[in-house]
Amino acid sequence: MHFATWNLLFTGMVGSILLLNLVQWSIYRERIYGLYALYMLAWLVYFSLRVNGIDGYVSINTQNFVRGTAPMLAYVVYFDFIDALVELRRTIPRLLKLFRWARFIILGYVVLIGIVCFGHWYEPTYNLAHTLIRLLIIGLATYAIPQINRLTGVVPRYLALGSGLLLVGAIASMLMTTGEVYKINPNSFLFSPLTYLEFGIIGELICFTLLLGYRQRRGAIQSAIVEQELAREREQHQREQVEAELVAEKLRQQMSVVQLKALRSQMNPHFLYNSLNAIRLFVLQSDSDNADKFLVKFSRLMRLILENSRQEWVTLASELEQLQLYLELEQLRFDNKFDFSIEADLSLSKEAVSIPPMIIQPYVENSILHGIAHKKGTGSITVSILPKGEGLECSIEDDGVGRRKAGELKNQTISLHKSVGLKVTQERLELISQQIGQSSQVVILDKVDDENQPTGTKVVIQLPLLL
Secondary structure (H helix, E strand, O other): OOHHHHHHHHHHHHHHHHHHHHHHHHHHOOHHHHHHHHHHHHHHHHHHOOOOOOHHHOOHHHHHHHHHHHHHHHHHHHHHHHHHHHOHHHHOHHHHHHHHHHHHHHHHHHHHHHHHHHOOOOHHHHHHHHHHHHHHHHHHHHHHHHHHHOOOOHHHHHHHHHHHHHHHHHHHHHHHHHOOHHHOOOOOHHHOHHHHHHHHHHHHHHHHHHHHHHHHHHHHHHHHHHHHHHHHHHHHHHHHHHHHHHHHHOOOOOHHHHHHHHHHHHHHHHHHHHHHHHHHHHHHOOOHHHHHHHHHHHHHHHHHHHHHHOOOOEEHHHHHHHHHHHHHHHHHHOOOOEEEEEEEOOOOOOOOOEEOOOOHHHHHHHHHHHHHOOOOOOEEEEEEEEEEOOEEEEEEEEOOOHHHHHHHHHHOOOOOHHHHOHHHHHHHHHHHHHHHOOOOEEEEEEEEOOOOOEEEEEEEEEEOOEO
8 A cells, every 4th residue: 555545544534533523522612622623633734735636735835844843733732631631730740840841842943943944944954853852752752651651540541552652653653764764665655654653643542532432421420420319319308308297297196107117217228328339339440331220220219219218008019110120230230140030929910919118128138148149150039929818928039158158257247237127127017017917927948958058048028918
């Protein structure tokens, strides 16, 4: 491939990226997109003058001036681009001072090249000034890239990688020009010094485009989390107001109703804390895909929890939907550590049958945290709902490590999960039984194999119901 053909392709690629960036700048109106557009524009002007047909419309003096100054003016914009990304005043103040000095030197160089090109042409001065300024930029880049790479975060890594690729391309281009390698095969683009500078620029532009995309994505996720938290706080405030009004209206009711509301209000903060902490971990790990999935499911689950927490009884369909969302969230949070299934007897009318909310979930949570989480390999959880007598029988069965092994592991750590979750649930069931006159109980069975080795745990809950 001839260099002229390759250069035309390269110019088209840079022009396309420039147009994309201008669209982003018109949407977000952020200074960083404007700087990036100016940076690419300088390179586009520089290489456009080498496209066959265009150079015929520009005088030799102008061509020499643009070829000598356009890359340096691009670096002036590049200094501001780096500062906007990593806040050099706060992170690397010494590098910011070097950039400021470099700007003055480059501006002086531009004035000198302008005098040489449009005043009195003297090629030795032009070549010497061009070589010295390139050596200055290479030296500055050699110092700056390791400094930026030491900063924490994805943005500095992309920035250092892109700058490094450009540096390698510039050095290769300069060495090939000095060694006159292009004379080996003048017609091949592989022997043209500018080709390797263009390779470096392409790598740099790819890194910077990915960097800006990541930065925008991260900002969107953080904004979504903030909006979710604000919405949750507003809904929480509204819920507290409604609950306060309900409590005021029912002051003359039995003390068991008041105690039941107080116990149920202890369940939601416990579960909300675990879910928000999982979202926080995904964001800290820069796992944007899972963070998005978690947020969508989390918002749906929060709506159900807020609706159900105002009710003493909810439909079986609503409770199972809430349980399905909870298990999907935990499955995502534990990286598909387990499979699960929820089975309800076909004779049950899920919309007509009502049960107390948030009774099943704590036992499912206990199976995950103390049974499945400690198991090697993938586990499974099965939730079954069957009619039995005046109520329902709910069984939660897992193939985890069993209660004995879980107890040994629990003794090695500090955990309040049982006292906050299962104990409160048991007290709720007792108060509900006292209130409506239906019996309820919880039986926990240890599963073993033929050699009496634990193979999991089965929890059977006798639930009261309303028809």
